[in-house]
Amino acid sequence: MTERVAVPPAGWDAEGLARLGEAIGFGEGRSRYIGGWVRDALAGVPAGDLDIGTQLLPAEVRKSADAAGLGVWTSPSGLAHGTVGVTIAGKPVEVTTLRRDVSTDGRRATVAFTEDWEEDAGRRDFTINALSADPLTGDVFDYFGGVADLRAGVVRFIGDPLQRIAEDHLRILRFFRFHARFGRGMPEPAAYDACAARANDLMALSRERIADELLKLLGCGVPVPAVGFMLARDVLKPVLPEIGAAGLDRLEQLVAAERAAGLAGDPVRRLAALVPQDPASAEDIAARLKLSNAIRKRLALAVSPSTEPPEVLAYRIGTVNAVDRLLLSGRPDDAASMAGLQPPRLPISGGALVARGVGAGPLVAKGLKMVEDRWVTEGFPDRGRVEQIADQVAAELLRDQ
Structure with a gap:
């Protein structure tokens, strides 16, 4: 037929x-x-x-x-x-x-x-x-x-897998990406063996191509089994030796948290789950993969655990970064509450302190930061309360002069 x-x-x-x-x-x-x-x-x-x-x-x-x-x-x-x-x-x-x-x-x-x-x-x-x-x-x-x-549900090379990988080393990563999309169960044995045998070939590829293909894989609906198969045979080790079993566990937990929050899987967030959970390591890996400065910053922010309320987190680091951190911290309900949230803006500027007698310059910047910190701590009260906070801060600064 x-x-x-x-x-x-x-x-x-x-x-x-x-x-x-x-x-x-x-x-x-x-x-x-x-x-x-x-x-x-x-x-x-x-x-x-x-x-x-x-x-x-x-x-x-x-x-x-x-x-x-x-x-x-x-x-x-x-x-x-x-x-x-x-x-x-x-x-x-x-x-x-x-x-x-x-x-x-x-x-x-x-x-x-x-x-x-x-x-x-x-x-x-x-x-x-x-x-x-x-x-x-x-x-x-x-x-x-x-x-x-x-x-x-079988992803199979055409012809000899070793030869096909020799023709284009990126096919190693493409194999696991397509297995994540269309494969079921264990990878096709000949293809899996060939990818493991030629893993060092990945070192000959530009880091941009590796990053692009890895992010595509992580963007698949259920990437965890495919990434697990890669780690089981050290396929990623030549180019990303820091990623291991702990990262795979975090990725699995993150995918479950995304699902619980009703949020789409995000490849950058999922990469943040895989890498070591400290900003310096995350930025180092991002730099090695030649990711954009925006993605480097996002990874570094995502891997820093936080217990702050979601609204505070969104105000301090932005909604997208807050959702990343909340999901990676196992807080899917808080992450779900962020949908469509626009962080508030401090309703006064430094001019409000100058009007209260605080001299322009570094002292105003210090005072505005004090106002902001108290406003955030109190849960973003309205302008009337912020004016009261400004009165208090101005009085403290003038008293200490």
């Missing part, structure tokens, strides 16, 4: 896709939907990007799409790898000429174009990612048993 996906894809402009299809040969079998969208549609999970494979050369795709009145965008690196971007109703579609690998070095590949659908599918990493579908009928083309693997 031929597997079939629903076409046109839900959420996409049917008229725009039809125009693109007429331009690049949907009806003649020259182009198909490929990869992740086909896999996700078969799995019944929300589909992401829509990608198209084609037998046409990039210049032909560009010319035909442009003639059809569709927005076309390209980049030098994209064109070198056969990809032309087309905009349909404001949404991007990548149209990529079928390819075969000429050479690989573990980080990038040199490719040549082909018209052979199976050859193009064969250069992909896993059987479940090598599927394609007729854009008009929805009929699925499956050259390597990907449909059966998807149904069985």
